[in-house]
Amino acid sequence: MATCAVYTTPSLHSCSITSPAKTSLGFHQRQVIFFTSRRITKRGGRSTSEVTCSAEAKTVVIGLAADSGCGKSTFMRRLTSVFGGAAEPPKGGNPDSNTLISDTTTVICLDDYHSLDRTGRKEKGVTALDPRANNFDLMYEQVKALKDGVAVDKPIYNHVTGLLDPPELIRPPKILVIEGLHPMFDPRVRELLDFSIYLDISDEVKFAWKIQRDMAERGHSLESIKASIEARKPDFDAYIDPQKQHADAVVEVLPTQLIPDDNEGKVLRVRLIMKEGLKHFSPVYLFDEGSTISWIPCGRKLTCSYPGIKFAYAPDTYYSNEVSVLEMDGQFDRLDELIYVESHLSNLSTKFYGEVTQQMLKHSDFPGSNNGTGLFQTIVGLKIRDLYEQIVAERAAAVAEAAKV
Numbered sequence: 223m224a225t226c227a228v229y230t231t232p233s234l235h236s237c238s239i240t241s242p243a244k245t246s247l248g249f250h251q252r253q254v255i256f257f258t259s260r261r262i263t264k265r266g267g268r269s270t271s272e273v274t275c276s277a278e279a280k281t282v283v284i285g286l287a288a289d290s291g292c293g294k295s296t297f298m299r300r301l302t303s304v305f306g307g308a309a310e311p312p313k314g315g316n317p318d319s320n321t322l323i324s325d326t327t328t329v330i331c332l333d334d335y336h337s338l339d340r341t342g343r344k345e346k347g348v349t350a351l352d353p354r355a356n357n358f359d360l361m362y363e364q365v366k367a368l369k370d371g372v373a374v375d376k377p378i379y380n381h382v383t384g385l386l387d388p389p390e391l392i393r394p395p396k397i398l399v400i401e402g403l404h405p406m407f408d409p410r411v412r413e414l415l416d417f418s419i420y421l422d423i424s425d426e427v428k429f430a431w432k433i434q435r436d437m438a439e440r441g442h443s444l445e446s447i448k449a450s451i452e453a454r455k456p457d458f459d460a461y462i463d464p465q466k467q468h469a470d471a472v473v474e475v476l477p478t479q480l481i482p483d484d485n486e487g488k489v490l491r492v493r494l495i496m497k498e499g500l501k502h503f504s505p506v507y508l509f510d511e512g513s514t515i516s517w518i519p520c521g522r523k524l525t526c527s528y529p530g531i532k533f534a535y536a537p538d539t540y541y542s543n544e545v546s547v548l549e550m551d552g553q554f555d556r557l558d559e560l561i562y563v564e565s566h567l568s569n570l571s572t573k574f575y576g577e578v579t580q581q582m583l584k585h586s587d588f589p590g591s592n593n594g595t596g597l598f599q600t601i602v603g604l605k606i607r608d609l610y611e612q613i614v615a616e617r618a619a620a621v622a623e624a625a626k627v
């Protein structure tokens with residue numbers, strides 16, 4: 223905590239700080255920061271506030287990209303659980319809001335930036351994946367404002383009616399997650415992200431999940447599911463898939479290699495691709511950092527039924543970036559035994575021994591809890607908590623330094 227002079231702007235839902243430090247051009251550096259208490263004084267006809275400011279306030283922004291039905295909501299539930307507290311839609315707001323708010327996080331769905339509603343897209347013959355159906359200028363302005371601590375009136379795309387509803391007020395949270403089809407598409411928005419994730423679900427697996435959800439839970443026919451996937455494919459390949467080259471972490475979900483010619487799609491091979499050299503993120507590793515490892519943990523400590531479990535870890539390159547890849551093929555029989563695997567992984571950013579296993583057991587009913595999708599989503603959630611804490615600590619140090627000056 224530090225004391226700073228602040229000039230408030232009544233029209234904004236925040237205050238802007240004028241730090242005593244000057245840039246090389248002689249301008250005062252300005253940064254928007256929240257305050258926890260304030261004392262108003264008059265100086266030269268101008269109101270000046272002495273505030274105690276919290277460096278925690280500036281919003282950390284996370285991007286999560288994936289096609290529809292690829293596990294974004296499940297991932298978000300795992301992430302918000304890492305921070306504690308349940309995520310709920312804005313109280314008293316539109317019942318069809320896509321936003322989820324918890325104490326620490328606000329998750330906004332980028333479908334809310336569709337510029338064309340369902341009828342508009344049909345008339346123009348474009349899909350929701352086409353950039354022409356989305357307002358990237360507004361997305362950029364609003365994500366930037368939230369990052370700077372300024373509340374916004376965000377539109378709502380109503381998935382029930384297919385219409386654009388009146389906007390909802392979004393206040394700047396500690397962590398803002400923007401999830402949807404295009405968080406890394408527009409370079410201006412991409413630049414605002416403190417960390418980005420891409421869920422890369424192979425066509426075979428995507429199809430199996432879609433059938434499971436849209437046929438079993440939503441009453442769609444097999445033909446209509448196939449037709450919808452086919453219709454989206456060209457735009458998916460053109461506008462969504464290329465975003466993975468920009469992601470800091472990619473969770474790749476593929477059919478198993480443990481069952482020859484498997485076409486059931488139940489057993490999965492999942493790869494966590496982690497960028498090297500990032501400031502606030504150090505990749506997880508198995509046994510020995512930088513080595514190439516293949517590990518079959520089935521034996522005395524881990525119960526495995528057919529086809530077993532295989533882990534792999536190796537350095538690699540991904541779209542010309544240096545990465546580390548952790549891979550799990552197969553599924554757990556007993557989730558409590560995951561502690562054995564957890565104890566062989568390093569750089570997990572857990573706060574206590576067994577935290578990964580605890581998180582996985584807590585949400586054992588979520589899809590993917592018995593395989594690498596759940597495990598790697600949980601690990602990425604813990605890494606994001608760590609990244610957030612590092613950024614907050616850094617800002618606190620900077621505020622303390624500025625106060626000394």
Ligand SMILES: Nc1ncnc2c1ncn2[C@@H]1O[C@H](COP(=O)(O)OP(=O)(O)OP(=O)(O)O)[C@@H](O)[C@H]1O
Nearest residue numbers: 289290291292293294295296431434435589590595
């Ligand atoms: N890890 C997983 N393992 C198995 N099935 C999964 C997994 N993740 C998601 N699914 C399946 O996919 C469906 C969609 O998951 P989820 O709602 O998390 O995706 P989404 O990307 O948020 O979808 P949408 O954008 O359409 O709302 C789930 O109901 C489930 O059937």
Ligand SMILES: O=C(CO)[C@H](O)[C@H](O)COP(=O)(O)O
Nearest residue numbers: 290333340350381382384403
């Ligand atoms: O790809 C999607 C992202 O979730 C949806 O298809 C898009 O948002 C359009 O929604 P709807 O089909 O409800 O009109």
